[in-house]
Amino acid sequence: MASDTQPAAQPVQPAVQPPAQAARPASRAQPPASSAAARRPAAGARWIVPVKIAVFIAAWYPLARIVLFGLTDRLGANPIEFITRSTGLWTLVFLCITLAVTPLRRLTGVAAFVRFRRMLGLYAFFYATLHFTTYLWFDKWFDVAEIVKDIGKRPFITVGFAAFVLLIALAATSPRAMVRKLGRRWQMLHRSIYAIGALAILHFWWMKAGKHDLILPKIYGAIMVALLGWRLVVWLRDRMSKAH
Numbered sequence: 618m619a620s621d622t623q624p625a626a627q628p629v630q631p632a633v634q635p636p637a638q639a640a641r642p643a644s645r646a647q648p649p650a651s652s653a654a655a656r657r658p659a660a661g662a663r664w665i666v667p668v669k670i671a672v673f674i675a676a677w678y679p680l681a682r683i684v685l686f687g688l689t690d691r692l693g694a695n696p697i698e699f700i701t702r703s704t705g706l707w708t709l710v711f712l713c714i715t716l717a718v719t720p721l722r723r724l725t726g727v728a729a730f731v732r733f734r735r736m737l738g739l740y741a742f743f744y745a746t747l748h749f750t751t752y753l754w755f756d757k758w759f760d761v762a763e764i765v766k767d768i769g770k771r772p773f774i775t776v777g778f779a780a781f782v783l784l785i786a787l788a789a790t791s792p793r794a795m796v797r798k799l800g801r802r803w804q805m806l807h808r809s810i811y812a813i814g815a816l817a818i819l820h821f822w823w824m825k826a827g828k829h830d831l832i833l834p835k836i837y838g839a840i841m842v843a844l845l846g847w848r849l850v851v852w853l854r855d856r857m858s859k860a861h
């Protein structure tokens with residue numbers, strides 16, 4: 618299994634690392650090259666707990682906003698649409714942040730960033746579940762036949778549903794016990810985060826194309842292309858350096 622502190626010439630990492638590894642104490646990781654880098658993991662250990670708590674609390678903001686707007690009658694003329702769109706957009710935001718962890722770790726050399734990834738990925742799943750539940754409950758009133766018809770008929774729902782099913786698989790296998798149980802298969806499964814990112818953009822794009830409003834899908838699409846493209850470039854560079 619790959620280490621969080623491995624040099625740039627290693628194969629590119631999946632967006633979600635095995636937590637057992639992510640939580641490995643810095644002192645047991647490979648020795649860093651420079652003395653500045655050597656100080657980084659120790660410093661990370663000091664800031665990591667308060668920052669983790671701050672991120673944990675901040676990630677509730679989108680839900681708190683919806684609840685506050687609901688209580689103060691500010692959800693607009695169509696509250697269901699507001700909640701569906703808000704939870705959908707925040708799912709996408711958390712997916713982008715989760716995918717940004719590896720580039721950030723490798724560009725800065727701060728290995729401790731990886732310790733946020735599981736929490737961020739689980740928040741993406743949390744908002745996706747709220748998003749799907751709003752659709753299932755308030756849009757379709759648990760009419761399974763209607764939902765199955767919708768998934769088959771509307772391409773943007775089809776790809777959104779596919780992304781959600783993959784996210785369920787990642788969330789279900791996120792506990793440490795599952796990482797140990799699945800071994801290498803865990804890493805392969807968690808590479809599907811890239812497919813989830815692509816499907817999420819397609820879902821957003823298709824939905825907005827029908828409304829001739831592609832500004833946001835283009836912005837998020839560009840962010841996703843940059844995040845996935847970065848991985849591809851690193852992977853190709855590593856393969857080439859291995860071949861020589």
Ligand code: HEM
Nearest residue numbers: 698701702705706708709745749752777778780781817821
């Ligand atoms: C990873 C999974 C998903 C992501 C990232 C996602 C993301 C999004 C985004 C960004 C929007 C548009 C928000 C806006 O207008 O600003 C949206 C809308 C929507 N999504 Fe999803 N979605 C996902 C899964 C699903 C699933 C599983 C369903 C239902 C089966 C679904 C149904 C809808 C619906 C009905 C809308 C609103 C359409 C409208 O207002 O006309 N999404 N989603």
